[in-house]
Amino acid sequence: MEENFDSTRVTMTMVRGCLVVPIQVELYDATMLKLQDDILEEVKEKMVKGVIIDLSAVNIIDLFLAQKIKEIISMVALMGAETILTGFKPEVAASLVDLDFDFEDIQMAIDQDDAFLKLDSMPQVLMETEDKDS
């Protein structure tokens, strides 16, 4: 069996100047590292100010995954962008609380709509629509 990590690449999209990362595949160690690289690369290339990581397709989260996500968010913050986590399923939220994992100051939203609402209220996150007016 050939293992082709490229085929499990997460497809990211740009919406209103923000990077939307839907986690829809099972994330093994190597895939996670690739995802980390990809996100940071996009943040640099597209000069993104806001990142939305959508976890609505994730059914199970373990401490490793949670920790990795937290690290990615810190790296993105160092590069000057704000991250919002969305789509935590009830079971996932409950197990993370049971594992006593703390996401500290990271912002959460119920879905992508809400995430964009939150990003809108942050002056430092520039949306492309603003530039069209000037």
Place this chain on the structure above:
Amino acid sequence: MYLDNNGEVDGVFAAARDITDLRQAEKALSEAITPVMKVWDGILMMPLVGTVDSRRAQVVMETMLTNIMKNRIKVAILDVMGVPIVDSAVAGYLMKVIKATRLMGCKSIISGISPAVAQTMVNLGLELGDATSTTSLADALELAFDLLNLEMITK
């Protein structure tokens, strides 16, 4: 277990009862006594009445989280006026619910904190983290509207 004359195991008799009905009834009762009410678009309220043990806390958590997801709830009000004792165990359950709702992008307000409960909690060194708490449900509701940028205007 049946033992023969030498004290060795001769046979085992086992009985099993089908308690599916019992379990289902228990589940239905649990859900009935932990109602979740939609107060407004994006605001839910759950009144807790009676003692809260770990099993009840689990049901509360599941019910609330599922409801938050289904109805895109932004503010969840948990009313504890009917809970006679808020000790460290109960405060712990409340903290868990508050944390889990936060993960789903929902803000929690604990209402119904009576003077007695307030005293107990401080004396025991219990805190509710970054959740807001109020005494009256009305105050909690006003706060919820404020969080959603809604305003009440007299006609």
